[in-house]
Amino acid sequence: xxxxxxxxxxxxxxxxxxxxxxxxxxxxxxxxxxxxxxxxxxxxxxxxxxxxxxxxxxxxxxxxxxxxxxxxxxxxxxxxxxxxxxxxxxxxxxxxxxxxxxxxxxxxxxxxxxxxxxxxxxxxxxxxxxxxxxxxxxxxxxxxxxxxxxxxxxxxxxxxxxxxxxxxxxxxxxxxxxxxxxxxxxxxxxxxxxxxxxxxxxxxxxxxxxxxxxxxxxxxxxxxxxxxxxxxxxxxxxxxxxxxxxxxxxxxxxxxxxxxxxxxxxxxxxxxxxxxxxxxxxxxxxxxxxxxxxxxxxxxxxxxxxxxxxxxxxx
Amino acid sequence: xxxxxxxxxxxxxxxxxxxxxxxxxxxxxxxxxxxxxxxxxxxxxxxxxxxxxxxxxxxxxxxxxxxxxxxxxxxxxxxxxxxxxxxxxxxxxxxxxxxxxxxxxxxxxxxxxxxxxxxxxxxxxxxxxxxxxxxxxxxxxxxxxxxxxxxxxxxxxxxxxxxxxxxxxxxxxxxxxxxxxxxxxxxxxxxxxxxxxxxxxxxxxxxxxxxxxxxxxxxxxxxxxxxxxxxxxxxxxxxxxxxxxxxxxxxxxxxxxxxxxxxxxxxxxxxxxxxxxxxxxxxxxxxxxxxxxxxxxxxxxxxxxxxxxxxxxxx
Numbered sequence: 001x002x003x004x005x006x007x008x009x010x011x012x013x014x015x016x017x018x019x020x021x022x023x024x025x026x027x028x029x030x031x032x033x034x035x036x037x038x039x040x041x042x043x044x045x046x047x048x049x050x051x052x053x054x055x056x057x058x059x060x061x062x063x064x065x066x067x068x069x070x071x072x073x074x075x076x077x078x079x080x081x082x083x084x085x086x087x088x089x090x091x092x093x094x095x096x097x098x099x100x101x102x103x104x105x106x107x108x109x110x111x112x113x114x115x116x117x118x119x120x121x122x123x124x125x126x127x128x129x130x131x132x133x134x135x136x137x138x139x140x141x142x143x144x145x146x147x148x149x150x151x152x153x154x155x156x157x158x159x160x161x162x163x164x165x166x167x168x169x170x171x172x173x174x175x176x177x178x179x180x181x182x183x184x185x186x187x188x189x190x191x192x193x194x195x196x197x198x199x200x201x202x203x204x205x206x207x208x209x210x211x212x213x214x215x216x217x218x219x220x221x222x223x224x225x226x227x228x229x230x231x232x233x234x235x236x237x238x239x240x241x242x243x244x245x246x247x248x249x250x251x252x253x254x255x256x257x258x259x260x261x262x263x264x265x266x267x268x269x270x271x272x273x274x275x276x277x278x279x280x281x282x283x284x285x286x287x288x289x290x291x292x293x294x295x296x297x298x299x300x301x302x303x304x305x306x307x308x309x310x311x312x313x314x315x
Numbered sequence: 316x317x318x319x320x321x322x323x324x325x326x327x328x329x330x331x332x333x334x335x336x337x338x339x340x341x342x343x344x345x346x347x348x349x350x351x352x353x354x355x356x357x358x359x360x361x362x363x364x365x366x367x368x369x370x371x372x373x374x375x376x377x378x379x380x381x382x383x384x385x386x387x388x389x390x391x392x393x394x395x396x397x398x399x400x401x402x403x404x405x406x407x408x409x410x411x412x413x414x415x416x417x418x419x420x421x422x423x424x425x426x427x428x429x430x431x432x433x434x435x436x437x438x439x440x441x442x443x444x445x446x447x448x449x450x451x452x453x454x455x456x457x458x459x460x461x462x463x464x465x466x467x468x469x470x471x472x473x474x475x476x477x478x479x480x481x482x483x484x485x486x487x488x489x490x491x492x493x494x495x496x497x498x499x500x501x502x503x504x505x506x507x508x509x510x511x512x513x514x515x516x517x518x519x520x521x522x523x524x525x526x527x528x529x530x531x532x533x534x535x536x537x538x539x540x541x542x543x544x545x546x547x548x549x550x551x552x553x554x555x556x557x558x559x560x561x562x563x564x565x566x567x568x569x570x571x572x573x574x575x576x577x578x579x580x581x582x583x584x585x586x587x588x589x590x591x592x593x594x595x596x597x598x599x600x601x602x603x604x605x606x607x608x609x610x611x612x613x614x615x616x617x618x619x620x621x622x623x624x625x626x627x628x629x630x
Contacts, residue, residue, distance in 0.1 A: 120510030130504055131622055133511035135629055152626055154619075157511070159629040189445055191545045195435030196448035196472070199541035206535070220521070220535050221629045222514050230510035233548045304469075307446055311467055314450055314474040314536045 001126060003038040005153055010042045012050035019045040035127040051076040056084055056150060059102070062262060063089030066098055070105035077106060082143055083114045084136075088171040089264050090271035097168040113143050116164055117151070118171045119222035120230030126156065133157040135222040137167040159222060166214025170205065170223040173272050173286070174231050175265035177201040178239035180289050181232040183299050185240070186247020197285065198232055204283040208272070211279045239265040246292065247299050269293055284309065316441060318353040320468055325357045327365035334360040350442040366391040371399060371465060374417070377577060378404030381413055385420035392421060397458055398429045399451075403486040404579050405586035412483040428458050431479055432466070433486045434537035435545030441471065448472040450537040452482040474537060481529025485520065485538040488587050488601070489546050490580035492516040493554035495604050496547040498614050500555070501562020512600065513547055519598040523587070526594045554580035561607065562614050584608055599624065 003009040013019040022028055022043045026036050037043065044050050051057055051073055061069050066087055077083070083106065087098045096104075103111035115138035126132050136151070136158050138144040144160040152158040161167060180201060184193050206219045218224060231237045242263045245255045256263060273290045276283040288306055291297035318324040328334040337343055337358045341351050352358065359365050366372055366388055376384050381402055392398070398421065402413045411419075418426035430453035441447050451466070451473050453459040459475040467473040476482060495516060499508050521534045533539060546552045557578045560570045571578060588605045591598040603621055606612035 120507050120514075122505065122507055125505040125507045128505075130508055131511070131618065132507040133515065148626055154622055157622055157626070159627060161629040190437065190440040190443075191549050192435050192437055192440045192447040193445055195541045195545035196446070196537065198544055199435075199535075199537050200448065202535065202540065216531060216535070217629060220514075220517065220531070220540075222511065225517065225535075225540060226510045226514035229513055229544060229548075230506045233544075234506050303446065307469055307472055311463055311472070312474060314476040314532060 001153070001156065002150070003041045007150070009038075009040065010044060010050045010054070011037070012047055013043060013045050016045040019043050032123055032127060035124070047072055048076060053078060054081055056082045056147070058084045058086065060086040063087055063098060063264070063267070064092050067091060067101050067105055070102050074106050074110075077110055079109075081110075081113070082147060083110060084117055084147055085114070086117045088118065088175065089268055090168075090172045090275075092267050092271070095271040095274045097165060097172075099164050099168060112140055114138070114164075115143055115147055116167050116171075117147075118167050118227060120226040122230065122234070122236070129155045131155055131157075133159065133222055133226070135159050135161050135167060135218075135226075137161040137164045137218075137223075139164055161215075161218060161221065161223075163215045163218040165212045166209045166218030167223040169209050169212060169214065169272075169275075170219060170227065172268045173201075173205045173208070174224075174228045175239045175263075175268045176272050176286050176289055177205075177228050178231045178237050179243040179246075179263075179265040179269065179293075180285055182237075182240040182243020182245075183247035183289070183292060184243075184303075186244040186249075187299055187303065194232065198228055201285045202228065204281075204285055207281045208276055208279065208283060211281050212275075239263055242266075252293055265289075266293060316468070316471065317465070318356045322465075324353075324355065325359060325365045325369070326352070327362055328358060328360050331360040334358050347438055347442060350439070362387055363391060368393060369396055371397045371462070373399045373401065375401040378402055378413060378579070378582070379407050382406060382416050382420055385417050389421050389425075392425055394424075396425075396428070397462060398425060399432055399462055400429070401432045403433065403490065404583055405483075405487045405590075407582050407586070410586040410589045412480060412487075414479050414483060427455055429453070429479075430458055430462055431482050431486075432462075433482050433542060435541045437545065437549070437551070444470045446470055446472075448474065448537055448541070450474050450476050450482060450533075450541075452476040452479045452533075452538075454479060476530075476533060476536065476538075478530045478533045480527045481524045481533030482538040484524050484527060484529065484587075484590075485534060485542065487583045488516075488520045488523070489539075489543045490554045490578075490583045491587050491601050491604055492520075492543050493546045493552050494558040494561075494578075494580040494584065494608075495600055497552075497555040497558020497560075498562035498604070498607060499558075499618075501559040501564075502614055502618065509547065513543055516600045517543065519596075519600055522596045523591055523594065523598060526596050527590075554578055557581075567608055580604075581608060 091101050099114050102114050117136050119134040136147050148158045238261050242255050269289050272286050288302040406416050414429050417429050432451050434449040463473045553576050557570050584604050587601050603617040
């Protein structure tokens with residue numbers, strides 16, 4: 001998208017064979033088949049060539065690889081480069097947010113220039129130029145405005161937001177909610193159940209975001225409501241799909257083994273539940289997913305417990 | 316559902332033939348085929364027999380018929396009857412909320428006992444006992460708690476809320492949002508567009524609800540987010556379906572003429588836009604639907620205008 005907007009783009013691939021294939025084929029056949037990589041994009045496996053002198057460094061690696069990658073990038077960051085990440089999830093085991101991992105690794109001179117991009121942004125649709133809206137969060141308004149101007153175009157509308165913690169927590173939790181919706185689908189529940197599950201899951205996510213100093217508007221915005229809707233109602237979401245298999249009674253290990261794809265919702269469930277317990281926040285739906293995935297509870301029993309909670313007010 | 320919970324239920328039908336058919340067939344074949352009406356339910360076309368002495372009067376007529384029906388019910392309301400309505404929409408032309416129409420008609424002695432039930436509650440799924448959550452709004456906490464106890468069961472979870480105006484505005488606006496989503500589907504847009512459209516439509520709905528003294532939590536709750544998700548992603552929603560036909564270039568009159576069903580989103584668009592203009596609230600998505608339905612704008616042009624608005628912050 002940036003290359004089509006006339007920007008000079010360098011694309012880094014970890015494996016030299018992958019970089020060579022993309023250079024030859026002008027396409028990333030494993031992950032975004034059918035979308036041509038513009039001729040002006042240089043694909044390289046040489047991190048120095050990719051990052052050196054870049055005005056903006058975009059990091060969209062999986063959560064477990066961000067710290068290692070950032071450590072390699074750190075010495076190459078120019079004095080005024082902006083760092084934009086699009087990683088959805090929390091760092092495994094430490095359960096830190098990605099911008100915190102980046103700030104840890106890149107150091108205090110860079111940490112003020114770290115931003116996150118999130119929202120309902122299926123890559124296939126962005127690549128086809130279908131109308132898309134995205135949220136860009138950064139504590140520094142000037143950085144946010146520069147990135148909004150860099151990324152935005154008539155098909156890709158970028159909203160700024162200062163609430164980095166809120167956006168990152170929403171991005172991690174949405175895959176837990178997608179697992180929960182998939183489990184409901186596997187149990188044969190209908191549209192009423194799914195809509196209620198999403199709504200109440202957003203209410204408990206809001207309690208966690210609030211505890212981390214985040215804003216209600218973020219949870220009600222593109223990174224929260226928007227991305228949750230896109231993920232939970234999509235036939236393509238692998239988290240929703242994995243939940244459906246589990247809801248039908250399949251074993252977690254068997255579901256994971258049946259696909260080469262990473263089911264991010266599985267570590268995200270550990271992460272979100274860990275943060276909730278640490279902060280003393282009540283998150284019954286995420287706790288329920290945790291019991292199903294890691295404590296051997298049958299989904300029907302989890303549902304009965306959720307529906308049997310004391311009757312209450314909406315907010 | 317109430318009859319299955321052991322309540323004494325009387326069901327009123329406007330047309331004597333409809334009452335006779337339901338009594339004979341123990342089923343409402345035109346509107347809820349396949350769901351048997353329990354033998355304890357008395358079906359009648361005699362309003363006096365239906366309402367006289369009732370502890371709770373449930374009104375779920377279409378918005379345009381509520382005032383006339385309430386005028387007939389008014390002399391029959393017992394001193395302490397509760398009034399619960401489930402009508403989604405605004406009264407045509409006056410664009411008053413349904414609880415306001417009921418209070419106007421039933422008078423000041425009754426007005427404190429009027430409540431509204433809303434949320435993602437497809438009747439077919441409630442009838443099949445699939446897990447459902449609902450919101451019950453009433454200014455009087457005691458009334459709300461009585462109705463919560465009356466309605467709730469292990470498959471039907473009722474949340475109370477004091478924000479009657481917010482719940483009613485959400486219920487009317489959700490069919491406008493469903494039309495907008497359908498129009499996007501008709502134009503061939505994808506999951507990103509739909510998720511963004513819903514999220515931004517909820518943001519503008521929040522501005523209207525706030526102006527009417529309502530609460531953010533209502534828009535983020537079952538009547539707002541929940542019902543919008545259920546309506547906009549359902550294949551069964553006739554408002555989404557009508558929008559899709561319009562998005563494909565069909566004429567509004569032809570779409571309306573092609574179905575015997577009422578497309579509530581059409582009057583609701585006039586109503587919501589009328590309230591927004593009166594209150595000076597910016598609702599670009601609802602205004603866009605209004606231009607397409609009533610001002611002859613082509614959907615592609617509406618979309619271009621929406622995407623071309625000045626870039627902004629999320630909230």
